[in-house]
Amino acid sequence: xWDGNLATVIVVTSGKGGVGKTTTSASFATGLAQxxxxxxxxxxDVGLRNLDLIMGCExxxxxxxxxxxxxxxxxxxxxxxxxxxxxxxxxPASQTRDKEALTKEGVERVLNELRQNFEYIxxxxxxxxxxGALMALYxxxxxxxxxxxxxxxxxxxxxxxxxxxxxxRRAEQGEAPVKEHLVLARYAPERADRGDMLSVEDVLxxxxxxxxxxxxxxxxVLQSSNAGVPVILEDGxxxxxxxxxLVDRFLGKNLPHRFITTQxxxxxxxxxxxx
Amino acid sequence: xxxxxxxxxxxxxxxxxxxxxxxxxxxxxxxxxxxVAIERHLxxxxxxxxxxxxxxxxxxxxxxxxxxxxxxxxxxFNGLYELLRGHGMAPVGVRNGSPELQAVARQAxxxxxxxxxxTGATRKPERSELAPIRSRIVNHPVRSGQxxxxxxxxxxxxxxxxxxxxxxADGNIHIYGALRGRALAGVKGDVETRIxxxxxxxxxxxxxxxxxxxxxxxxxxxERGKAMQVxxxxxxxxIDHLAR
Ligand SMILES: Nc1ncnc2c1ncn2[C@@H]1O[C@H](COP(=O)(O)OP(=O)(O)O)[C@@H](O)[C@H]1O
Ligand SMILES: [Mg+2]
Numbered sequence: 001x002w003d004g005n006l007a008t009v010i011v012v013t014s015g016k017g018g019v020g021k022t023t024t025s026a027s028f029a030t031g032l033a034q035x036x037x038x039x040x041x042x043x044x045d046v047g048l049r050n051l052d053l054i055m056g057c058e059x060x061x062x063x064x065x066x067x068x069x070x071x072x073x074x075x076x077x078x079x080x081x082x083x084x085x086x087x088x089x090x091x092p093a094s095q096t097r098d099k100e101a102l103t104k105e106g107v108e109r110v111l112n113e114l115r116q117n118f119e120y121i122x123x124x125x126x127x128x129x130x131x132g133a134l135m136a137l138y139x140x141x142x143x144x145x146x147x148x149x150x151x152x153x154x155x156x157x158x159x160x161x162x163x164x165x166x167x168x169r170r171a172e173q174g175e176a177p178v179k180e181h182l183v184l185a186r187y188a189p190e191r192a193d194r195g196d197m198l199s200v201e202d203v204l205x206x207x208x209x210x211x212x213x214x215x216x217x218x219x220x221v222l223q224s225s226n227a228g229v230p231v232i233l234e235d236g237x238x239x240x241x242x243x244x245x246l247v248d249r250f251l252g253k254n255l256p257h258r259f260i261t262t263q264x265x266x267x268x269x270x271x272x273x274x275x
Numbered sequence: 276x277x278x279x280x281x282x283x284x285x286x287x288x289x290x291x292x293x294x295x296x297x298x299x300x301x302x303x304x305x306x307x308x309x310x311v312a313i314e315r316h317l318x319x320x321x322x323x324x325x326x327x328x329x330x331x332x333x334x335x336x337x338x339x340x341x342x343x344x345x346x347x348x349x350x351x352f353n354g355l356y357e358l359l360r361g362h363g364m365a366p367v368g369v370r371n372g373s374p375e376l377q378a379v380a381r382q383a384x385x386x387x388x389x390x391x392x393x394t395g396a397t398r399k400p401e402r403s404e405l406a407p408i409r410s411r412i413v414n415h416p417v418r419s420g421q422x423x424x425x426x427x428x429x430x431x432x433x434x435x436x437x438x439x440x441x442x443x444a445d446g447n448i449h450i451y452g453a454l455r456g457r458a459l460a461g462v463k464g465d466v467e468t469r470i471x472x473x474x475x476x477x478x479x480x481x482x483x484x485x486x487x488x489x490x491x492x493x494x495x496x497x498e499r500g501k502a503m504q505v506x507x508x509x510x511x512x513x514i515d516h517l518a519r
Pocket of ligand 1: 014016017018019020021022023024050127185186187215216217218219221222225239
């Protein structure tokens with residue numbers, strides 16, 4: 001029998017806004033569930049509420065995360081079961097309530113209850129380093145740090161990595177550190193080659209954490225979010241395929257990185273192992 | 276009743292609060308009062324590092340003034356103030372000098388700042404021979420927004436110091452990774468301390484209060500990724516390759 005204590009809490013975070021956290025949370029959680037894992041994805045962006053739109057379940061929201069924390073509803077009432085993918089649930093954020101409602105005790109209580117029923121708990125963090133973002137990462141076991149190939153985004157991710165290493169529960173309790181994964185989103189190889197953007201190599205050199213996936217800049221992302229479909233479910237989408245690879249890699253498969261064509265010598269070898 | 280009156284009940288938060296804080300300030304050690312010489316040297320300094328002289332607060336130190344004016348009120352602090360302002364410096368006060376000179380400075384709006392001897396750079400701090408020197412070892416990279424301080428000893432970082440991060444030690448600083456942020460060694464004034472790193476891409480390096488900002492470091496890009504050390508030679512910061 002599966003032991004609830006083995007549930008893994010994964011925060012999707014970045015520091016900066018608009019880099020692709022919610023897009024990544026939706027596809028990552030969907031991919032885990034597609035592969036048979038009981039997965040819940042929680043929207044920590046109190047006041048904005050984006051995740052349910054991208055997951056296409058906004059019309060089915062009755063209760064939200066804050067209702068649960070305040071004891072105004074129970075989890076079964078608030079969890080939304082995905083209609084397309086088995087094993088997948090969404091816990092939406094409140095659009096109206098203020099962020100102060102996200103207390104450490106409240107979040108911990110909800111996560112502990114979710115641990116009894118789910119194997120993966122994915123936390124979609126808001127931007128910034130305020131309460132919502134700190135609460136989303138506090139209980140994390142692993143972190144997907146989403147970065148765009150530009151200096152300010154990389155700097156903010158660096159800052160978030162510092163916070164993960166010093167202010168997460170694991171850091172405070174002196175446990176093994178939060179496992180860090182880099183997700184380089186909105187990558188356009190041509191622009192990196194032209195020097196308009198940082199290259200994969202540049203970002204890896206600055207952040208120095210393992211690369212979990214490179215998601216190409218793709219018009220299919222906006223189309224699918226408008227349609228309320230996580231892009232990983234979109235056949236023929238390059239970004240969707242990249243998210244598929246990312247999930248497989250997260251689960252331990254050794255796959256080469258696609259969508260990063262670059263001419264630099266020695267670089268591919270470094271990236272694909274062997275060094 | 277007084278407290279119940281609406282005026283008091285609705286009293287807004289106070290408009291300000293006073294708090295002590297420590298700053299690292301640039302000190303201008305004045306050797307002579309020759310206006311032309313000062314101006315010429317200032318112009319040269321500004322040319323060396325234009326961005327440094329961008330409203331940079333400075334303290335005027337009067338201790339090494341070779342020939343202080345016979346009558347203190349002959350000292351033209353207003354003129355000096357204007358001269359410095361005109362070159363992108365913002366004088367905030369004076370240090371040392373005779374009490375008479377200090378009084379004239381005060382009249383010109385330049386308060387006296389305490390002479391904090393413990394940060395005097397040329398003096399070597401005494402260290403009890405028996406007291407062990409403690410090192411602080413940091414097992415992870417120091418990220419943007421983080422600050423690490425090793426009081427009383429060396430700081431050893433097993434990783435990169437990111438842009439926007441700051442590492443500080445009373446002793447030496449050893450970085451087994453790239454230095455992209457700020458590193459300040461010997462902050463209590465030990466001029467013998469050094470900074471070691473695997474690649475020097477720093478925003479600021481400082482030893483015993485002598486410092487350089489990134490554009491004054493000016494390393495050839497080809498030097499990136501090479502192990503370097505920073506130390507003081509005759510009171511000047513020197514950057515060297517680490518001999519293999
Ligand atoms: N790989 C991508 N290609 C193109 N657009 C993207 C990609 N990832 C995200 N976007 C777009 O960027 C915007 C912000 O994405 P979102 O996931 O909401 O970011 P965050 O949650 O970090 O604020 C959205 O309009 C989204 O469609
Ligand atoms: Mg979002």
